[in-house]
Amino acid sequence: MSAPLFAFVCCLVVGVALGAGTEESFNYREQSLWGGICNTGQTRQSPINIITADVVQNPNLSAFELSESWTQATASGTFSNLGHNVQFTLAANSPAITTTFPVGEYKFLQMHMHWGNRTGTGSEHRFDGEQTEVEIHFVHKRMTQEGTTSENGLGVIGVYAEVSETPVSGFWATLNASRVQNSGDEINITDFMLSSMLPTNVNTTDYYHYAGGLTTPNCTETVQFFLLRQRIPVPAAYLTYLRSTTDDAGEPLDFNYRDLQGINGRIVEIPGSSTMVSASLMLVAAVALLAVTGISY
Template sequence: MHSSLTFTLSLILSVHVYGVAGAAWGYNYKNGPQTWTGACQTGLRQTPIDIRTMDTDYSLMDRVNFIGYDQLNEVTAVNNGHTVSAAGFTEWKNKPYISGGALEGKYYLQQFHLHWGQKDHVGSEHKIGGLSYPAELHLVHLKEGLTLAEALTRGDGLAVVGVFLNIGESGEPLAALTKNLEELTYSGNMTQIDKFRPRSVLPTVTDAFYRYEGSLTTPGCNEAVQWILLAEPISVTRDQMEQLRKIRNTEGEEHEFNFRPTFPLNGRRVRFRPAQYDRLRFCSSSYFPSLFITVFSIILSKILN
């Protein structure tokens, strides 16, 4: 894990999946999202989106299984000029992966990174009913059996789990990363995190989530992503947010923001799995009446609306 080869492979992965390493794009008026080309301008299933009730359908999907997320191991964190990201999971003996959640097959964790803004009312890439969280974390997964090049050409090549960050009293979820943030102030800085547990950046309850087909949120905006947005946020302290806001971009300046604006659904529908839906209990005699009432209430509300 400490070899230069390992870090090189991690950096190459970040370059291919999220266009880093001195690329000419960014988030200011000269190189921001309005200047990105290709699918970023012409695509019809772009990300992020604003998730609204009228575009959302309740769905009895399986839970998302986070396999190998409880182990402690080494990762390399880097400031790539666009965000702070961490990689190295593919070098672990037991590689973390996800399944379930209406995904077909296994998706192996490649890296995670963050999006934020300088004000509390902006920062997340996705919005819920027009409102933003202060920040959003993305866990990027590659479908089993595919290379990155292959994955970027397929609608289901990647699966990204989005986690919203909300300012609160506990800073435990991001503690392993934020205690090293001073070492990542400038573009190109990197540091080793010796003991990182992927489960730490997930909310306690992961049963409820939004599901839709979308794209990468950075150039080339490949429409290759199955998105899973967890409904419950994790907590970050105000001090941790202030640390994050001091991270500098490729121009040596603090990011005013590093999130992309939302895009129309263009006919897509968002599926939502509420926490109370549990397919393993679907046929339970004690559970069926409450499920019937829930479903009936949903149907009735749609009719009345």
């Protein structure tokens, strides 16, 4: 393959992986019309409902490691209304911000948010059927092609925010959603400490992990999710800003979370010292044992 053709193919692969340039527009009220593989019976779609009683401990899962640039360097970039989301995109001249997950080393690309139109809705993933008001995704791309598969090209840290009466300050003020109300609006951000968006004293061993896909078209199944169990507060006033943004058609973007997808036999894991059989599996085993021994219950 010639060098120009190879470069073109690489750019095309990256574009598909990030869902860039593959859909002119989409909205959350007509998810059945999404393009790509979103509605074609794929088996590793996201988001999912995590049943905490079914979570399994995996001794091979370790803490993910944040590079020094997370905490000792500031980032610059743009904060934009994309018509379906608000997103902070790291500037090309900012220091590289990397995270080492148990599945490899990844470079941070962008951060975006998902929210709902009322209290008790907003996050894409659910936990025993419940949502928080905001789900923040820190999207990373695997740094080397070696070892990259269709399941691990992207790594996403998920942070969950619950509504509070705290003031709009700190990173919520820096990422001022009231200044990107309309699709195409954009502001420049400088000297931004990305780690300020993580929970205080973040525990990088306290997460749920599973293999899934992008939650927007083309819904490519290439994401390793690391969903923090620690949560942060989101000011109620900031939620008002988010809910008053508009989409590509000028309609209210008052919610932007995808419908739940089937888990299709996937296992959700947490780091642990030994494999833990889920509560539901233990119940099935107990009933089977009682049937074999003839013990009534």
